Amino acid sequence: MNSNSKSSMNMYECESELRRGPWTLEEDNLLIQYVSSHGEGRWNSLAKFAGLKRTGKSCRLRWLNYLKPDIKRGNLTPHEQLLILELHSKWGNRWSKIAQHLPGRTDNEIKNYWRTRVQKQARQLKVDSNSKKFLEAIRTFWMPRLMEKMEQNSPPMSPPSSSSAVPSSPAISQLAPPDSLCPNPVNNSYSSNILLEQISGPSVNLTAVKNQPEIPVEESYYNVGFPSCYDDMQGQEILLPDCHVADIDWFGEDLCSTFWNTDELWQFRK
DNA sequence: AAAGTTGGCAACCGCGAGTCA
DNA sequence: GTGACTCGCGGTTGCCAACTT
Incomplete structure (x- = not known):
């Protein structure tokens, strides 16, 4: 953990549990389930209520860049x-x-x-x-x-x-x-x-x-x-x-x- | 076959704009 | 008006697989 995140720990006690790096299948599923039943937006609270130990930002990025159903994979034509x-x-x-x-x-x-x-x-x-x-x-x-x-x-x-x-x-x-x-x-x-x-x-x-x-x-x-x-x-x-x-x-x-x-x-x- | 290099991509970071109390 | 908060954007980083030597 770097000094930056450490410095903010007083304000957000649970921040020490925040995950970073590659997303796991479990996390993906949690995010998909939550978004499909509650919709996009309010990413910070979404992260909290979905039980994801990720920042709202991270959730948003993962959803928009990877999990969203209409995302096209593969080489660009x-x-x-x-x-x-x-x-x-x-x-x-x-x-x-x-x-x-x-x-x-x-x-x-x-x-x-x-x-x-x-x-x-x-x-x-x-x-x-x-x-x-x-x-x-x-x-x-x-x-x-x-x-x-x-x-x-x-x-x-x-x-x-x-x-x-x-x-x-x-x-x-x-x-x-x-x-x-x-x-x-x-x-x-x-x-x-x-x-x-x-x-x-x-x-x-x-x-x-x-x-x-x-x-x-x-x-x-x-x-x-x-x-x-x-x-x-x-x-x-x-x-x-x-x-x-x-x-x-x-x-x-x-x-x-x-x-x-x-x-x-x-x-x-x- | 192993070590080094490169390329592709997912994820993170910082910043600015917008919103709201 | 202003400060806190959220969101979205563009830039950057780091990992890992593929390729090269």
Whole structure:
């Protein structure tokens, strides 16, 4: 027991019995039973009356992140990943807000995803994960790749209509119209101002991007769109590793399949 | 096979906002 | 107005399994 908890023992005599660390099955059951009969909220008293030797905070966290019935377990789908990238570019580290658009996913899970996967990419590119450059990279390379994965994963009978493009999650249907992600009408590219300005629009149109995977590589984002992105980035220092592509071990195998490939990366570095 | 390293994730912590007496 | 309390959020930590050497 640390000195902090010791210091508060006078006020809360029973605090010495407070448990910490991983939850046991018994505790989980107690919490589930109590919440299912009394509902959520009033976490401190809930902890007390449910007979849990945990703080209210701890109970709330356990419930929201793990025990709640509609929690979705398992890997994030490409669609969910895409949504996270998109919404993060719009709202930043507002994890709970982002989580609201991914039913069954918790803010903690999304935060962990961002820290372990996305920030890793940024580190490997030696750019800041919140930087415009990285945002460009995500949009130019990563998103189209996720689109491809979504395309591959979608059932063959699924029609290409935008409304049913991503049937796996209701979230996408909430993210409808505008063109925060649409190609720039002038040059048909994803100009960088879209990223930081249009993105602050009311919502996100993923289908606009989604419907393009059939475009030949020469005409796809990073060839049509990238030049403008690149122009925009010129004059800025792009601190990418001073090494040949062949030497790069930026991507594990998994990342190769989910993130950009070597050719794309090479273009980005160029 | 063992030791060391890395990655993923659950849980904790501190802080600020909201509520209420 | 204010202090106590609760809640929710974002950042951080620590554990453990998987992977590498």
